[in-house]
Amino acid sequence: MILSVIKDEALVGQVQQFENDKKHFHLWWLGQSGYLLLWQGVRILIDPYLSDSLTQKYANTGKPHIRMSERVIRPDLLKDIRVVSSSHNHTDHLDAETLIPVIRNNPGITFIIPEANRRFVAQRLQVPEDFPAGLNEGGQVHVGDFSFYGVAAAHNTVERNEKGECLYMGYIIRFGDFTIYHSGDTLWYPGLEETLSRFSINLALLPINGNDPSRGVAGNLNAEEAVALAKAARIEWIIPCHYDMFTFNTADPRKFAALAEEQQQSYTILPPGGHWSSGMLHNKPVIRHSDF
Numbered sequence: 001m002i003l004s005v006i007k008d009e010a011l012v013g014q015v016q017q018f019e020n021d022k023k024h025f026h027l028w029w030l031g032q033s034g035y036l037l038l039w040q041g042v043r044i045l046i047d048p049y050l051s052d053s054l055t056q057k058y059a060n061t062g063k064p065h066i067r068m069s070e071r072v073i074r075p076d077l078l079k080d081i082r083v084v085s086s087s088h089n090h091t092d093h094l095d096a097e098t099l100i101p102v103i104r105n106n107p108g109i110t111f112i113i114p115e116a117n118r119r120f121v122a123q124r125l126q127v128p129e130d131f132p133a134g135l136n137e138g139g140q141v142h143v144g145d146f147s148f149y150g151v152a153a154a155h156n157t158v159e160r161n162e163k164g165e166c167l168y169m170g171y172i173i174r175f176g177d178f179t180i181y182h183s184g185d186t187l188w189y190p191g192l193e194e195t196l197s198r199f200s201i202n203l204a205l206l207p208i209n210g211n212d213p214s215r216g217v218a219g220n221l222n223a224e225e226a227v228a229l230a231k232a233a234r235i236e237w238i239i240p241c242h243y244d245m246f247t248f249n250t251a252d253p254r255k256f257a258a259l260a261e262e263q264q265q266s267y268t269i270l271p272p273g274g275h276w277s278s279g280m281l282h283n284k285p286v287i288r289h290s291d292f
Contacts, residue, residue, distance in 0.1 A: 002069035002244055004273035011073050011273060015043070024278040025178055027203075029270040030072045032092050032245040033184070035205060039175050042144065045084040046171075046182050046205075050075045051097035054246070063216055066247040069272045075101040083143050085112040087184025088155065088168040089120050090218075092245070096124050103127065110143045114150075116165035136165045147174045151195060153186035155218045156211065172199050178278060180205065181235070185218065185242070187211060188225050196233035202281060204235045207242030209251045217249060223256035227263050237281060238267040 006014055011028065018026045018038055025039035034048040050073060054065040075098045084102055086094040094117075103109060103125065113121050115134030122129040133141045135150035142148075149172035152158045159167040170183040181196060181204040196204075206226040211219020220242055221229065230238050238260065243251040253269045260267040268276055 004072045005271045006273040027276045033241045043081050045081050047093045049092040049095045053097045068244050072273045081106045083110045114169040116161045116167045153184045154189040155185040193232035201235045203237045208240040209242045227259045
């Protein structure tokens with residue numbers, strides 16, 4: 001089991017230490033594709049999966065979801081969250097055991113989802129259908145000083161409902177002078193790099209677990225594709241994700257690190273619970289991983 005470098009109440013305390021930082025934003029990797037973003041005291045929760053629901057669901061089946069890393073934080077400890085997002089309906093991005101307590105404990109929270117998934121989301125999380133803020137490709141949602149822009153994701157294809165709304169999404173998040181891209185689960189489809197390059201992205205959070213049909217699940221970018229996409233879209237920095245959660249669907253981040261260095265792409269590899277600050281921007285590549 002890969003241990004978190006910081007967890008639960010200790011993580012909450014670390015976040016509080018940076019509440020008054022007016023210069024930089026801060027980011028913590030919560031495992032899989034989940035992140036906690038902090039900027040000028042505002043907390044944003046991105047695609048959190050903080051339970052063992054999938055391990056329990058697939059126990060004693062032909063597709064066991066055996067955990068590789070421990071849970072970083074209990075959902076009930078996540079307070080003062082202004083926005084939480086879900087990029088699509090798969091449980092590691094829309095987990096009732098994570099999101100129900102988060103929504104319950106944060107009155108006034110904005111919940112951003114793909115508009116196409118509104119009914120499914122409401123049923124899974126036991127919320128009114130008009131509660132989430134829906135986004136589609138090219139759409140925008142503004143919450144205080146944060147702007148969220150919808151980008152189509154291909155998992156494995158760009159799927160749309162009868163209204164043309166995307167079932168799988170990525171989000172561009174803009175605040176202050178910063179721009180982040182959280183891809184959700186996606187492959188590299190035609191035109192993605194052109195869409196991204198228009199945003200002058202400082203930091204991309206990209207999956208690297210790849211696309212192996214033998215796993216029986218939809219695929220993602222692999223390490224080589226993540227680096228190549230970042231270079232093509234002129235993305236300043238990458239933090240890889242969607243690995244080291246389940247034994248059947250992971251990747252070696254050392255391969256990503258070697259490829260990024262070969263292509264002179266700035267990056268950071270975080271351990272579970274790892275912290276990153278925008279103060280890293282414009283610095284040299286850094287490896288941060290408990291196994292290195």
